[in-house]
Amino acid sequence: MQRALAYISKDGYIMSFDKVEAPLNEHLTILTKYKLPSGVFIHLLRRTKEYQEPIYIEVNDDYKCWLPQVQNSLKSSKRILLYSDKDPTNGILGLVNCLRCEDGTKNVYFVFIQEGRKFNEKSEFFKQQLQKGLAFNVLRGSTWGTYRHMLLNHAEKLEFQKCDHYYANVLNIGDLSTLSWLEGSIKSEQTLNNNNFVEVYYSAINFRDIMTASGKVPVDAVSKKRNVQNNINGFEYSGKKLDGTRVMGFLVGGAISNIIESDPVLMWNVPNGWSLEDAATVPVVYATVILAMKFRGNVKKGQTVLIHSGTGGVGQAAINCAHHWGCEIFVTVGTEEKKQFFLRQYPFLKETHIGNSRNSTFEHMVMRNTGGRGVDIVLNSLAEEKLEASVRCLSAGGCFLEIGKFDLARCSNLALDLVSKGCTFHGFMLDAFTVAADNIKRCVYNMMQDGIDDGYVKPLVRMVFEKSSLEQSFKYMSTGKHIGKVLIKIREEVPSPSINEETKIVLPRFSCEPIGSYIILGGLGGFGLELADWLVLRGAKTLIISSRTGVKTGYQQNRIKIWQSYGVNVIIALEDISNYENCKKLIIKAENVAPVYGFFNLAVVLRDSMLENQTAENFKSSMLAKAVATKHFDKITRSSKTLKHFVVFSSITSGRGKLGQTNYGMANSSMERICEMRRKDGFPGLAIQWGAIGDVGIVTRLQKLHEDVVLSGTIQGISSCLEVLNDLLLQNEPVVSSFVLPKKINEENAHSLVVDVFKFLGLRDIKTVSPNSTLAELGMDSMMVVEIRQLLENNYAIFMKANEIRNLTYTRLTEISNKLT
Structure with missing residues (x-):
């Protein structure tokens, strides 16, 4: 039964x-x-309701015909059935979604026949469906359905073995728990016949990586080029070239990866007797010491040297070098355990010459053992008051070598003692040598090679983490408990069939092919410029930007110059894309430069009005830039052998409706149907329904012009859009949507803002806090600033600078909380 x-x-x-x-x-x-x-x-x-015969109106490309019919019919109380049965890419869905947002239009419904038969109101097949009284009726073959938004599944993670290139990065700067392996842009075919590519076996983590990942040092302190900043972690590696040669070296960044394109001038052959694990401990620390102490400090035999954080990689390398150069060595360490390590590892060190790096007491140790004279050279990596104490440790005419990034990046002021004692100061960043002229880099190479040949450049002790322990490796080094180097093992030096790599561990990441061109219609608009920039940062080297007006502002010109400085070929196309022949010319123009790999339509023409005031010309204008142009490029690109991405930017207007945008909703809906047809026929096609976008674009311009503009939902920031875009380009649905729903923060959640902030300070009882005491006065350190800023941005959408956070008081936090409710 x-x-x-x-x-x-x-x-x-x-x-x-x-x-x-x-x-x-x-x-x-x-x-x-x-x-x-x-x-x-x-x-x-x-x-069951009594069926009323409706007014039937066919919706097609003849706006002058059906638009007046609809306008007149809305004046009556009869039901109105709009239908389309001749064009599977008709935008009737978006039209009706928007129309039903207007007053007195709930009697409008539609039949959209995408395939199967012609509409016949007298047919029993159609009568049965119409008698159900549904507003939205879509027919495919003999199956009735409709369109609804459903949650999108995220793209599956990739297996290491099935990913040509992967690298490490934080998804949210300041939050080490978001460290992940991301899919990279290097393809296996790029490495063929190019011996500069190196398969990485071990990557070293340096303190620079901890500082940038935690947000304590901005990535632009390492490199000013934004196309490098997305993959900046790690600049030291060991591995094998494609011809099997074992090598070690360093580069600007991106070395925490399975494959890198090396700098051949800053790469050394691994000596016989060293393992690749040994080799990964050498390049950065010894290059730093040799360049700082020898090249800048002009160290000489018999001089006294103070080396901070001696058990770290740079510290141990400096001890080895200074001992070889005949110097008297003073060092600092952070714990008694590290002091005992020194006494075992370096028997030539005197126990009286080992101080504490956790406070400034080392100053007394130095002065006591030098008779109050001080040392000739300080190799410093300490910050704040310990940095000032280090300056006081210098003898008259001494040399201060700063290798710590924290104070250099903050542009901290050094004590005037340097000047008064006739001392010299050198702020040293090894990163700068990665972009220096080849003759300078060759000098670095020779000095390092001499040290290897003479035997004082030698491997250091190390702690090795598996690549599955990426987060743990960074957090371990951030504690400062490590001795020597911290390495990540990318692959086995001696492969074993019994070792199975973890699966589904690499996050997919969209990247562009440098050999292809990418066409952007409407590319000089607000969102268009951001998309173009995003594509460049993802590896695009040729942009064809279509615009009706061309470059008009200094800002547009400046963005283009920046891309060109990255080696990108930018071509501005002025063809009228509403004309089929002009669309063909644009494609030919692109193909003559590089094969077309990507097509993006961001063109927008808004002619908003209630339907009763709409005109056929308004509908035509909105359709030309979006639906008509997309149809032209759909037809032209179906013969392309290289096109991988055919993307149109639609609007949530077509999917959910918006008052006064019937023409805009229809144009977007038509583009969505084109993308569906392309996917069905085996071609790339993706339509993205965006919600209201902030920072750039039409919504931002309208808000500046009309402060009373009301938006349904919440504005999605452009950075959020670009982050989401990565996922949308990697999934397989033809029509997707991204928008932010409004979320009101209640009084309890608002109060939790104050509680959450004070938890970072270890203050559980807020009643004991003085209302006007700043967070800095309550014990907040620099790392807490980063964590609190992350909390405010992620949980409460509050964006503040570091100085503003330091000056926050309980009273000010309460005021901010009250505004959230």
Whole structure:
């Protein structure tokens, strides 16, 4: 016996019936039924209403014909049925979604036949469907359906073995828990016949990586080029070139990866007797020491040297070098355990010459053992008051070598003692040598090679993490408890069949092909410029930017110059894309430069008005830049052998409707149907329904012009859009959407803002806090500033600078909380 479950939504109760269909048809209409795997049928029902013959109006490209009919019909109380049966890419769905947002239009519904037959209101097949009284009726073949938004599944993670290139990065700067392996842009075919590519076996983590990942040092302190900043972690590696040569070296960044394109001048062959694990401990620390102490400090035999954080990689390398050069060595360490390590590892060090790096007491140790004279050279990596104490440790005419990035990046002021004692100061960043002229880099290479040949450049002790322990490796080094180097093992030096790599561990990441060109219609608009910039940062080297007006502002010109400085070829196309022949010319222009790999249509023409005031010309204008141009490029690109991405930027207007945008909704909906057809026919196609976008674009311009502009939902920032875009380009649905729903923060959540902030300070009882004491006065350190800023941005959408956070008081936090409710 079959059992049917019926849910009557209007009356709010559930009923179950046996042999349900015949008796229910008298009072209830079965809208649809679904059979569960268990054999149970689910029926969706509604009360049967008397059917009223509607006014039938066909919607097509002849706006002058059907638009007046609709406008006149809306003046009556009759039901209006709009239908389309000749064009599967008709935008009737977006039209009706927007139209039903207007007053007095709930009597409008539609039939959209995408395939199968012609509309015939007298046919029993259509009568049965129309009598259900549904507003949205879409027919494919013999199946009726509609369109609904459903949550999108994220793209699956990739396996290491199935990913040509992957690298490490934080998804949110300041939050080490978001460290992940990301898919990179290097393809296996790029490495063929190019011996500069190196398969990485070990990557070293340096303190620079901790500082940039945690947000304590901005990435632009390492490199000013934004196309490098997305993959900046790690600049030291060991591995094998494609011809099998074992090498070690360093580069600007991106060395925490499975493959890198090396700088051949800053790469050394691994000596016989060293393992690749040994080699990964050498390049950066020894290059730093040799360049700082020898090249800048001009160290000489018999001089006294103060080396801070001696058990770290640079510290141990400096001890080895200074001992070889015949210097008297003073060092600092952070714990008693590290001091004992020194005494075992370096028997030539005197126990009286080992101080504490956790406070400034080392100053007394130095002065006591030098008779108050001080040292000739300080190799410093300490900050704040310990940096000032280090300056006081210098003898007259001494040399201060600063290798710490924290104070250099903050442009901290050094004490005037340097000047008064005739000392010299050198702020040293090894990163600068990665972009120096080849003759300077060759000097670095020779000095390092001499040290290797003489035997004082030698491997250091190290802690090795598996690549599956990426987060743990960074957090371990950030504690400062490590001795020597911290390495990440990317692959086995001696492969073993018993070792199985972790699967589904690399996050997919969209990247552009440098050999292809990318066309952007509307590319000089607000969102267009951001998209172009995003594509450049993802590896695009050729942009064809289509614009009706061309470059008009200094800002547009400046963005283009920046891309060109990255080696990108930018071509501005002025062709009228509403014309098919002009679209062909634009494609040919692009193909003559590089094969077309990507097409993006961001063109927008807004002619907003209530339907009763709309004109056929308004509909035509909106359709030309979007639907018509997309149809042209759809037809032209179907013969392309290289096109990988055919993307149109639609709007949530077409998917959910918006008052006064019937023409805009229709144009966007038509583009969505084109993308569906392309996917069905085996071609790339993606339509993205964006919600209201902030920072740039039309919404921002309208808000500046009209402060009373009201938006449904919440504005999505452009950075959020670009972050989401990565995921949308990697999934397989033809039509997707991204928008932000409004979320009101209640009084309890707002109060939790104050509680959350004070938790970072270890203050559980807020009543004990002085209302006007700043967070800095309450004990907040620099790392807490980063964490609190991350909290405010992620949980409360509050964006503040570091100085503003330091000056926050309980009273000010309460005021901000009250504004959230």
